[in-house]
Amino acid sequence: ILNVEQSPQSLHVQEGDSTNFTCSFPSSNFYALHWYRWETAKSPEALFVMTLNGDEKKKGRISATLNTKEGYSYLYIKGSQPEDSATYLCAFSGSRLTFGEGTQLTVNP
Amino acid sequence: DGGITQSPKYLFRKEGQNVTLSCEQNLNHDAMYWYRQDPGQGLRLIYYSQIVNDFQKGDIAEGYSVSREKKESFPLTVTSAQKNPTAFYLCASNIDFNSGYTFGSGTRLTVV
Numbered sequence: 185i186l187n188v189e190q191s192p193q194s195l196h197v198q199e200g201d202s203t204n205f206t207c208s209f210p211s212s213n214f215y216a217l218h219w220y221r222w223e224t225a226k227s228p229e230a231l232f233v234m235t236l237n238g239d240e241k242k243k244g245r246i247s248a249t250l251n252t253k254e255g256y257s258y259l260y261i262k263g264s265q266p267e268d269s270a271t272y273l274c275a276f277s278g279s280r281l282t283f284g285e286g287t288q289l290t291v292n293p
Numbered sequence: 294d295g296g297i298t299q300s301p302k303y304l305f306r307k308e309g310q311n312v313t314l315s316c317e318q319n320l321n322h323d324a325m326y327w328y329r330q331d332p333g334q335g336l337r338l339i340y341y342s343q344i345v346n347d348f349q350k351g352d353i354a355e356g357y358s359v360s361r362e363k364k365e366s367f368p369l370t371v372t373s374a375q376k377n378p379t380a381f382y383l384c385a386s387n388i389d390f391n392s393g394y395t396f397g398s399g400t401r402l403t404v405v
């Protein structure tokens with residue numbers, strides 16, 4: 185079983201703060217790195233699927249970068265809002281998708 | 294609207310019983326997946342199917358069975374052989390190997 189690690193496990197920030205999380209994954213047999221947002225009582229929602237080393241993707245205030253050679257990805261949220269509160273999951277796609285345990289973000293108004 | 298429907302939302306099972314969790318999608322996706330979530334753990338893959346009439350074991354397949362007779366449907370049976378079935382179960386699908394997954398809303402199974 186592949187090891188996908190996310191840090192921190194949880195994070196509390198104030199509205200307006202910018203924040204970032206880390207996902208580390210095996211650097212061999214890489215196909216893609218996925219990021220999902222999972223709000224309470226909802227289904228996980230795909231944010232990004234990244235395939236190339238050096239990829240940077242952006243969706244509104246959320247962006248992500250990818251380094252496949254060293255096996256890490258960062259997710260950034262600029263100017264956090266209370267509606268950004270959710271668990272953010274990353275998943276490594278080798279022969280199958282393997283999920284990390286997630287970073288639980290709470291944005292206080 | 295296209296999506297994935299899981300039912301029921303909550304399910305209670307007695308010891309020794311088999312139960313089947315339903316997963317239906319109208320997205321025309323070829324690949325479907327079953328994951329299990331336990332407190333403090335990431336999603337773990339139970340079974341997956343990349344095409345009708347074919348499926349593969351994931352990381353924790355023991356005590357589970359699946360079928361894929363139709364493209365739209367991928368039911369999961371939790372058998373009495375599953376030692377610790379109480380968990381939250383998520384079904385997902387995607388159109389190809391490297392596209393984002395679409396998830397259902399989950400089924401919470403409790404053994405009573």
